[in-house]
Amino acid sequence: MNTPRIDGERLARRIARLAEVGAIEGGGCARLALGDADRAGRDLVCGWMRELGLDVRVDAIGNVVGVRAGRVDGAPVMTGSHIDTVGTGGRYDGNYGVLAGLEVVAALNDAGVRTEHPLAVAFFTNEEGVRFAPDMMGSQVYAGSLALGEALAARGIDGPTVGEELARIGYAGAAPVPGPVPRAFVELHIEQGPVLDREGVDIGVVESVQGISWTEVDIRGTANHAGTTPMALRRDAGWAAGALIACVRELALELGGSQVATVGRIEFFPNLINVVPRQARLGVDLRNTDEAQLQLAEARLAAHLENLRAAEGVDIATRSLARFAPVRFAPEMAARIERHARALGLSTRRMPSGAGHDAQMLAAVCPTAMIFVPSVEGISHNVREFTHPHHLEAGARVLLTVLCELAGGPALSAARTTG
Amino acid sequence: MNTPRIDGERLARRIARLAEVGAIEGGGCARLALGDADRAGRDLVCGWMRELGLDVRVDAIGNVVGVRAGRVDGAPVMTGSHIDTVGTGGRYDGNYGVLAGLEVVAALNDAGVRTEHPLAVAFFTNEEGVRFAPDMMGSQVYAGSLALGEALAARGIDGPTVGEELARIGYAGAAPVPGPVPRAFVELHIEQGPVLDREGVDIGVVESVQGISWTEVDIRGTANHAGTTPMALRRDAGWAAGALIACVRELALELGGSQVATVGRIEFFPNLINVVPRQARLGVDLRNTDEAQLQLAEARLAAHLENLRAAEGVDIATRSLARFAPVRFAPEMAARIERHARALGLSTRRMPSGAGHDAQMLAAVCPTAMIFVPSVEGISHNVREFTHPHHLEAGARVLLTVLCELAGGPALSAARTTG
Structure with a gap:
């Protein structure tokens, strides 16, 4: 040997x-x-x-x-x-x-x-x-x-x-x-x-x-003509998606520590330049080494979604794609x-x-x-x-x-x- | 007859x-x-x-x-x-x-x-x-x-x-x-x-x-692992795209009058939930009945893009897809x-x-x-x-x-x- x-x-x-x-x-x-x-x-x-x-x-x-x-x-x-x-x-x-x-x-x-x-x-x-x-x-x-x-x-x-x-x-x-x-x-x-x-x-x-938390967020608004629909009358699923991306970054910076947060996947429907999107679907990836902090991140995500619902009059459904504790x-x-x-x-x-x-x-x-x-x-x-x-x-x-x-x-x- | x-x-x-x-x-x-x-x-x-x-x-x-x-x-x-x-x-x-x-x-x-x-x-x-x-x-x-x-x-x-x-x-x-x-x-x-x-x-x-102004915005960052890349080290094309959507809404509300502004089209690459996007491509639709106001909207869009470039370290290219004066x-x-x-x-x-x-x-x-x-x-x-x-x-x-x-x-x- x-x-x-x-x-x-x-x-x-x-x-x-x-x-x-x-x-x-x-x-x-x-x-x-x-x-x-x-x-x-x-x-x-x-x-x-x-x-x-x-x-x-x-x-x-x-x-x-x-x-x-x-x-x-x-x-x-x-x-x-x-x-x-x-x-x-x-x-x-x-x-x-x-x-x-x-x-x-x-x-x-x-x-x-x-x-x-x-x-x-x-x-x-x-x-x-x-x-x-x-x-x-x-x-x-x-x-x-x-x-x-x-x-x-x-x-x-x-x-x-x-x-x-x-x-x-x-x-x-x-x-x-x-x-x-x-x-x-x-x-x-x-x-x-x-x-x-x-x-x-x-x-x-x-x-x-x-720990990892993956959420699919499905936002439903109303498709409409981008030129003729006054801003105040829109239910723009695309705008809500953009605002959500900004919120996801914000919650990571607020929580600090090991918290990271990413929107890596997005789709608009019908995805045309001159149509206000009727639907947007995003994937949100939240991670933290501490379970309590990860739950806090999830709670903030949910609160942001509630605010977007109210602000734009859109419907929002979420689905957990994966959830692992640290x-x-x-x-x-x-x-x-x-x-x-x-x-x-x-x-x-x-x-x-x-x-x-x-x-x-x-x-x-x-x-x-x-x-x-x-x-x-x-x-x-x-x-x-x-x-x-x-x-x-x-x-x-x-x-x-x-x-x-x-x-x-x-x-x-x-x-x-x-x- | x-x-x-x-x-x-x-x-x-x-x-x-x-x-x-x-x-x-x-x-x-x-x-x-x-x-x-x-x-x-x-x-x-x-x-x-x-x-x-x-x-x-x-x-x-x-x-x-x-x-x-x-x-x-x-x-x-x-x-x-x-x-x-x-x-x-x-x-x-x-x-x-x-x-x-x-x-x-x-x-x-x-x-x-x-x-x-x-x-x-x-x-x-x-x-x-x-x-x-x-x-x-x-x-x-x-x-x-x-x-x-x-x-x-x-x-x-x-x-x-x-x-x-x-x-x-x-x-x-x-x-x-x-x-x-x-x-x-x-x-x-x-x-x-x-x-x-x-x-x-x-x-x-x-x-x-x-008047109508259509711009394709192409944002390039760095693809990276969504779990291991600290927030401060990201060049996240997806985040920049989300922030841009928020800016587009904001400029419409600031200009008021007949100004409307829409992001109806978006794509992320590689578009995976656990990858920080290396690229995002969006279509921005700006309209106004007044040519001077429309030019002001375009200038604000350009300024927002400049800010995003600086904030996230991404590269941004734009291409005019259509431009019609009122x-x-x-x-x-x-x-x-x-x-x-x-x-x-x-x-x-x-x-x-x-x-x-x-x-x-x-x-x-x-x-x-x-x-x-x-x-x-x-x-x-x-x-x-x-x-x-x-x-x-x-x-x-x-x-x-x-x-x-x-x-x-x-x-x-x-x-x-x-x-």
């Missing part, structure tokens, strides 16, 4: 190869959940899993788990993330965590190391939630916090349901959900924010995940990541995650933590998303060390404890 | 029949300029023109003019409007003026009346400007204020150019443009606003048309309409037009005026657009009387003058 070593170039090659699937201009990817590109990406990663000797299992919501046997049977130590992307996604978000998991397996294989407990690498269905709501769908179903039937019935923005698309692309698997509870779960991910890059820190030790990861898991990263000579910083991640779902069923590596300029959900190769390698080294310890393998850093 | 009489039921039947072409739910029409439904509507109206004995001429921009010979050759007295609609159009806007023109011809035919000068009924291409900019395209080319080549090259929101679509639907005609100058032009139209209906007045004597119609034409309407026992009101109309283009080349009839609740560009049959008939009676006098026919009301 040799000492397992991460091969940064092999990891980079797999990232580049997966990025060719659904490639878009500028070096990014468009692999919306359960579309043709997602299927092609899944097929590629499943092939790699089998080449590495993993036992590949697909469950009823299309999550894929590749298991490497341990010396004993039983629950595996699991790592993983997702390989679906947003429409203008980068190549690292999600993919990096899955492919670093495969690199850990490859390193153990090369060194002839067998761990005490099984090791599993997973990718979860529809983490992004762009095509189907809610996001983190696969990990929610895996962890038992979303019913399978509800997830399968979710209808995509382009028409078909999750169930229909899973069957179409051949990923409606036989493994049961909720899935087997892992011994522990560790997710490696790019930060998708600017903090580590700006501070020059190598590794983010993620202690918590922001999550606090197991403190001993964060401490373990921090200890090993430092023992490997890497600088660390404790931080919350501003984005939602599959790990927050797994946190409900087993000890869980996340490792972040820097994103240059914090750019993500954008083709310009970039993480330096030496950071990609550093994150995978931490992941290897932590998984090895959790699974009862050899001690790979000076930081080993009996944890 | 008998006295020509408008047959209100025959007029209503033609309106109902034309409304079957491109019919949409709720009783409205979708016949966007030069699409398949517009072609079908054109074919129907051209057939009626020929049945009525008119000499049908199609010009190079697809305007159709049906001429009824007079006792002498020379320039005709012309009436007409348009038969294209917005995507959620009613059945009266434009169509009423064209079909009332045909009803005048039918009434003259039935009575065996021949006028001194020829009489022409026209419908002009792409008045609405929804699919191709600028609006009032056909009448602009007819009157020589827009070059044919520029109009033919205009690209539609769905891809093809005006020239391509004219050829495809068979309406790239041989008659030259600019077209022959009429002796006079009278356009009969529904008000598309609430004034006549609210005041219970039968006939609007239109003295002027509001138009004042020939006073003697308005006086003629008023005199005849009153002599027919109808109540009248002098007013400006809040909407743009083909008549404003013809006003540059010949004595021109417009006749308005009430729109119930002022609703237009909407399937609920409605004008009572007795008002449709009353407007056609005024049109008949005025055209008859202008063309040197028999005196049909007590108001005949040597005008």
Whole structure:
């Protein structure tokens, strides 16, 4: 048995190869959940899993788990993330965590190391939630916090349901959900924010995940001629939408702290330059690390909507598309990541995650933590998303060390404890 | 020779029949300029023109003019409007003026009346400007204020150019443009606003048309993750778009008077709930009866854009999609309409037009005026657009009387003058 070593170039090659699937201009990817590109990406990663000797299992919501046997049977130590992307996604978000998991397996294989407990690498269905709501769908179903039937019935923005698309692309698997509870779960991910890059820190030790509240706001007014309808007589759904966007920014600035608020999606009907819009539909994204603050943000949004109703005489309906309370990861898991990263000579910083991640779902069923590596300029959900190769390698080294310890393998850093 | 009489039921039947072409739910029409439904509507109206004995001429921009010979050759007295609609159009806007023109011809035919000068009924291409900019395209080319080549090259929101679509639907005609100058032009139209209906007045004597300024605003920011990007670091094109909508309303209220301002069209890119928009594109519609005030509105819009640029660090480009100065119609034409309407026992009101109309283009080349009839609740560009049959008939009676006098026919009301 040799000492397992991460091969940064092999990891980079797999990232580049997966990025060719659904490639878009500028070096990014468009692999919306359960579309043709997602299927092609899944097929590629499943092939790699089998080449590495993993036992590949697909469950009823299309999550894929590749298991490497341990010396004993039983629950595996699991790592993983997702390989679906947003429409203008980068190549690292999600993919990096899955492919670093495969690199850990490859390193153990090369060194002839067998761990005490099984090791599993997973990718979860529809983490992004762009095509189907809610996001983190696969990990929610895996962890038992979303019913399978509800997830399968979710209808995509382009028409078909999750169930229909899973069957179409051949990923409606036989493994049961909720899935087997892992011994522990560790997710490696790019930060998708600017903090580590700006501070020059190598590794983010993620202690918590922001709560997320997604609301669809549907405003109904009266369509009318833009030239002949006096301003005072309008019920302008478009104006109400614009005012709402301004209110959403305002509530984020008023609450301060970790509060962020975004209107990323909008549609007007009939959407013609000379017609006062009869309808506007918007998506509002509110996030906070503190549940009480997040509820306050939601209450302010509701109050703004009430004011707009009164001011413009429009009708407003809202629908929750996703709602997750903030999550606090197991403190001993964060401490373990921090200890090993430092023992490997890497600088660390404790931080919350501003984005939602599959790990927050797994946190409900087993000890869980996340490792972040820097994103240059914090750019993500954008083709310009970039993480330096030496950071990609550093994150995978931490992941290897932590998984090895959790699974009862050899001690790979000076930081080993009996944890 | 008998006295020509408008047959209100025959007029209503033609309106109902034309409304079957491109019919949409709720009783409205979708016949966007030069699409398949517009072609079908054109074919129907051209057939009626020929049945009525008119000499049908199609010009190079697809305007159709049906001429009824007079006792002498020379320039005709012309009436007409348009038969294209917005995507959620009613059945009266434009169509009423064209079909009332045909009803005048039918009434003259039935009575065996021949006028001194020829009489022409026209419908002009792409008045609405929804699919191709600028609006009032056909009448602009007819009157020589827009070059044919520029109009033919205009690209539609769905891809093809005006020239391509004219050829495809068979309406790239041989008659030259600019077209022959009429002796006079009278356009009969529904008000598309609430004034006549609210005041219970039968006939609007239109003295002027509001100036129109259409601007496309293209805002570029940076796409980024909605959860991890602190508010202070955003270059959010979507927020800037929302703030702009609020500014547009504000400038209308500040200027007051006849100023109206609308954002009817918007698009975000990539338009995903969890991505800060990298780009937003909006259409801004500003109108005023006073050119100086309209220029002031444009200047305020530009100032708001400058502020948004500075506040959010976004890039903003603007493009003028249409710009028409306010138009004042020939006073003697308005006086003629008023005199005849009153002599027919109808109540009248002098007013400006809040909407743009083909008549404003013809006003540059010949004595021109417009006749308005009430729109119930002022609703237009909407399937609920409605004008009572007795008002449709009353407007056609005024049109008949005025055209008859202008063309040197028999005196049909007590108001005949040597005008």
